Amino acid sequence: MADVGTLRIDHSPAQERYEAVLITDPSGDEEVVGYVDYVSEPYQVVLTHTVVHERFSGHGYAAQLVKAVLDDIRASGKQVVPVCSYVQRFIDKHPEYADMAVPVPQ
Template sequence: MADVGTLRIVHSPARERYEAILSTDPDGMGGDETVGYVDYVSETYQVVLTHTVIPEHYSGRGYAGQLVRAVLDDIRGSGKQVVPVCSYVQRFIERNPEYADMAVAVPQ
């Protein structure tokens, strides 16, 4: 089942987080729900993507992929590389090779 609404990605640099917000009210009078987020640590030349969270009741609707794609596109615009510590982000980059040039090996 798909939600009817618009997904927007909000970047909060002070919190080092990107949030996926589902707007279900076309009039903008409420109805916004946070359906997931990506936490990160910003460094001088790279961004460490540490954690992607989609609550269970929003799982399987494609929100994680849309969120991670938007995050990677935003980071690409900054010229920084990414360190995909988060396993979801690692798999996303493996499945979407257009982002492979941004990824730095995760230190073991």
């Protein structure tokens, strides 16, 4: 059975983290389902790690979270360094984000 509710994305610049928060209806309870960690640089954002807690996997939350993160970064005018393998795959599958990605240093 799928979780029913609304996904909200919270950004905490002080923690360098975006969190996906599931708000269940009608109770209004909230639970963090996952997060993306990053390192902010002057002209780039290095996306280092994406996590969706196991009990929430398979519901598309990671894709919703990464899309929101990339949209937010695009609005800031910065480029993305997708160190996280999930983010790399997401950008490969969604070429509309390819223009903002820069190669990961080897």
